Amino acid sequence: MAFFGYNDPRNALLTTQTPENAYHATLGEAVAALYAAQRTPRDVPLHLVSTSPFLTKAITTKLAGWEDGGWIGVPHADYLAALANHLRQRCAVTTVRHASTPWEWKAIDWIRDRACPLLLNHPLEVVRPTSNPSFRLSGARLASLTQATAYKGILATRRPPARQGTARNVALALAALAPRQQRSSEELWTSLRHKDIRHQVSDFLWKTLHSALRVGHFWAHIPQYKDRASCTNCRCEESIEHILLECTAVGQQQVWTMVEALWLKTGLAWPGMSLGTLLTLGTKTWTNPGSKRRREGASRLWRILVSESAYLVWKLRCERVIGHDDSPDWQHHELTVQRRWHAAIDARLQLDIASTRHYLGGRTQKSDVVLRTWNKVLEDEIALPDDWTRFGFLVGIAPVRLREHDPG
Ligand SMILES: [Zn+2]
Structure with missing residues (x-):
């Protein structure tokens, strides 16, 4: 003004x-x-x-x-x-x-x-x-x-003072936003409740932003459980950033490699993954390079893809550390990680297709929103009709393999 x-x-x-x-x-x-x-x-x-x-x-x-x-x-x-x-x-x-x-x-x-x-x-x-x-x-x-x-x-x-870990994560997340996409901390918290993010995943992201997950430093001051503060694989102090983005145990690196490969099919650049990028996934809006026109479909795919993938990395870590606590060297097989990730993303695609249909309480999603979201990342997309959300078409996400298993 x-x-x-x-x-x-x-x-x-x-x-x-x-x-x-x-x-x-x-x-x-x-x-x-x-x-x-x-x-x-x-x-x-x-x-x-x-x-x-x-x-x-x-x-x-x-x-x-x-x-x-x-x-x-x-x-x-x-x-x-x-x-x-x-x-x-x-x-x-x-x-x-x-x-x-x-x-x-x-x-x-x-x-x-x-x-x-x-x-x-x-x-x-x-x-x-x-x-x-x-x-x-x-x-x-x-x-x-x-x-x-x-x-x-x-x-x-009576507003309680912000927890140190929370304030640090909020500052880190806001710093990861581009100047034109700046948000307030209130908007950041609300963005994690976006309807495109599953409730379970949203809870996990909310706890991550709040620094409320029981990992790393949380255990450091509890005498009988001090060893839980370290990553059993890398022998360093564990943190949510380590689990989701740095750990060398089978899981995180494989998942993000597949996310990147699928994302590149949209024709948009891969921005790299950091804790800040992850925590601001609900506020991120994508535009074509050199244009101000928003790509709502790509922004929605980003919310689904990144939120589901981060949650899968967390689940894999919990299965390894808690589910197999009696064998510290146990790891997932890379093919299992690949299948689990495909299944997780494919489940969201099938849910989207089901939500465009007029049964079980009515349609909750418009077909064009679903079509725009998954455009360019489907298997054999060229052979599919314009509106593949209608009955009778088998649709799945394009296969993305880890380099080691890629026959090509
Ligand atoms: Zn580790």
């Missing part, structure tokens, strides 16, 4: 408005508007023109409800409450609107062009949500308080 009213080019703040960072864009608008209100003399007219309807709706229609509810559960509450406080102190005309005329868009572009070099060449300035106590409304209006809102408010005052 940009704002006008005080003739100083440094007053121009920029926020970008893309679907990927809508959370940050609305936060940016709230902060930019607050900055404008703080810096513009109260007796000088202020006209806020924003690139999205968020600010207009917030100030004109939602503000009263948020104040009645004591700002409980409102995103960017600190900045919006401070903005309302500053606007109430003003005596000159103040307007806020969503840019609609070509002139306004042109003016926003003009200001963005001039603000960019200033943003790059000047130190960043922190905008603090300051407010005047005489104009501050505090608490929630009892008459408009529901039991659910009150409960949320109580929980917000």
